[in-house]
Amino acid sequence: MRIIPQIETPVSENYINFEENLIKLLGGIEKTGLDNQNAGQDSPRIILEQNFGVNGLLLCKDLKDKQGNLNIAYAFNMRDKNRISILSDLITLKQIGVKDIIVSEGIHPLKTVFNAAKPVYDVDILGITSILKRGFMNYLEGIVDKDEADFFNLGAVVSASTAVDGLKVKKLINIGADRFIINYTGKNPDENIIKYIKSEKKEVFLYVKESYIDNSPEDFIKANWRLNLDGIIIKITDEKANVFTRQ
């Protein structure tokens, strides 16, 4: 099972220091022995999430330049950008060689400190998947060749607790989503949805905020071992002090 940290790009910290600390963090995770890198070698080792911080594309590029072999995924949401801006990001990601993207609808601004912000939601994650994988509206014609349509490994963040979640997963599989990231909200996900995803030969990860991990990451992994996941993505808020570094 892979253990992958996900972190938002820094707000006030210098990005060069941030990158250095990320590398130390990855070294620390490796030392714990929790991350089985042989299980899913194509999986990203770290996920950089774009929120209210330094431009994530810049960070992906800089980290790739400094750590050539580091497999980075770029996570973004449908809340903050319209289709033009998203396509611009995808074109940039392709040019800098970042193949792994993770898309979510994104938490509504009303539930954040930016509660007066206008959310975008121009396209939803099925919409962006159909643009990428089905060539919807030919937005990427001439930019991504047909034989390169699978350039991106698209991970879709979903909930997996109800029948309607299962339906959304099925639709995402039908239009070509590559991976599924199940948002853990404190309740166990529906194992049948996970089984269905696995039966379709798609990878499935559990996404958990570190605040949900009461004890150690090891305990959390053990508690969810029966789900037969490909990995657990742990959202950390501080690359220096987090669930991996605390004693």
Added chain:
Amino acid sequence: MFLTEKKDVKEIDEALSRYKKIGIIGCASCASVCLTGGSKEVGEMEKHLAASGKEVTFTISIDEPCDKRVLKEDIRFVEDEMEDTEAVVVLSCGTGVQTIGEFIGKKVVAGTDSKYIAQTEHIGEYNALCGGCDECRLNFTGGVCTITLCPKGLLNGPCEGHNGVNCEVYEDKECVFMKSYDLMKKYSEEENLSKIFNPRDYGLSVKRTKI
């Protein structure tokens, strides 16, 4: 019905600060139902303006001030007073305000905030059910509008933030996609359950400004 709410009267007073002779037009349709522009509210505004030292030149409630044909007929009842009027407070939705402003060619001041197309539960209690967006998708969703009822306006939900039953944003309300699913199941609309909505064409929303 189009729901409006009363504006803070300070904003109205400020907008009228340069004017002395004021007319008041209410809406006897939607704004009347939601208690923002009926004859009672027109009377209240008249009293307020008079107490503020303004000269109220006329008051009138028009059945549908958003309908130019009705407006043209009804405004004749106050055409003499209108001559001597500097500004008009309009107690209707934004469409009524703009229609009247265009028609009379005088300063108009909106007395309400326009909200949304609403279902009336009781007088004073309304539910937003329609955003008047562009292509209506109710035939494919079990008859509930996910664009209006989902705070994210998603076509293909639910989002990842619900808790298994309720909405991420309005935690005391059921996620509309759960309701939509249940209704499609109830009506055996299997084809709609598997339907994937393409991203909206916002070009249609621009075009609709003139149909």
